[in-house]
Amino acid sequence: MRIEYHRTLIADHARNDAFFRALKAVIEPGKTIVADIGAGTGLLGLMASKLGAKEVFLFETAEVAGVATEVLMANKAKSCHLIPCHSTEFDDKLTVDVIVSETLGNYALEENIIATMSDARARFLKRKGHIIPQAIVQFVAPVISPRIDDELRVWSRVGNGIDLSAAQYLTMNNAYVRQLATEELLDGGKSAVAWDSVDLTRDVRSKRKGEAEWRVSRSTRIYGFAVWWEATLQSGIVLSTAPSAPRTHWEQLYFPLSAPIDVKSRERIGVELRSRSSESAGTHLAWTAIHKNANGEVIAKQAHDLDKGYLP
Known part of the structure; x- marks a missing residue:
């Protein structure tokens, strides 16, 4: 996948602002652990880190994961951990307070957000945790x-x-x-x-x-x-x-x-x-x-x- 697609995401201020406000609403600085599924260049994960998340786990399988690694390093995001696999393939134990996933297409469900969020919610999310989006x-x-x-x-x-x-x-x-x-x-x-x-x-x-x-x-x-x-x-x-x-x-x-x-x-x-x-x-x-x-x-x-x- 060429970087041009990800540039259009970064340029989408309505999208970015909405996800920033949603993350801000649920992150308790120094305490909240976040999983960002389909992290792309790492923007949402970095937002969570800047908002004070204790740790952020970023899942990304595409070639852009290499770019995300460099982005995290450039931002000195020591609390962010890039996991180069799909979240459904991750077998290690992980417990988080918030799951965020911007895996939405022009047809809302074309990137399999239902199955992805169902799996992550069942295996990673704490009781009374938050998911973004909710509906x-x-x-x-x-x-x-x-x-x-x-x-x-x-x-x-x-x-x-x-x-x-x-x-x-x-x-x-x-x-x-x-x-x-x-x-x-x-x-x-x-x-x-x-x-x-x-x-x-x-x-x-x-x-x-x-x-x-x-x-x-x-x-x-x-x-x-x-x-x-x-x-x-x-x-x-x-x-x-x-x-x-x-x-x-x-x-x-x-x-x-x-x-x-x-x-x-x-x-x-x-x-x-x-x-x-x-x-x-x-x-x-x-x-x-x-x-x-x-x-x-x-x-x-x-x-x-x-x-x-x-x-x-």
Whole structure:
């Protein structure tokens, strides 16, 4: 992994400030022991050290661990200990007061934060200890702007009588990282629905499923769905990737439709979302759009699956 990715993290002041405030809320100087999982260049671990943590254990497996070692030395962080393995592979005894992990992706769960935090909480965390983040809520809203849809339909505009519909099919079974404006969403995003809620303070499944539905007040064309998340780091400290939130290095996910859906006034548009994530198999996403009439009867469905978007 090139250093450029980590530069974007360091440049994300909204992210850094939220994690600093969360660490400050739970660290008791001279007493608190912290585990930083997925430490990267060591920023969060150093924050904990500067806030007075007694000891900080930083877990990092990527090549950037070498950079983190130099960073810790340059900052004379004698209380910080870099452990060059994934926390789930660490077999020695470790007991900490705080676990912090910024292993969040544009799709919140793509870096396996559920399994990672579950394992660390069970094996390392003291009773009444703290974890950062505590919870993640995922939101979804219909997209009413054709901007991204137009971009994705380039296959059908090649002309010269050439049929590239097979490639178009693959394109429409992919999810896209994009920055969306509130005006590109139904009701300006105000009617966004929380389709999934993850409590990281207890055992939850990495396999997620949820749904949402909207009754439109006027005829509207729906081009796809936008998904984003909010993470509660500690009480009152929330980090959000919503279009209306302060900009971060994360963006929203756009889930396209094979064909735009024209929804008349009082009709309903719904979506079912499913995901499963693991270290070995990666992240799998699927989404089904459901168009219903004013009486709630299904008019049509469109099913999409990320697995169908890969080249055979």
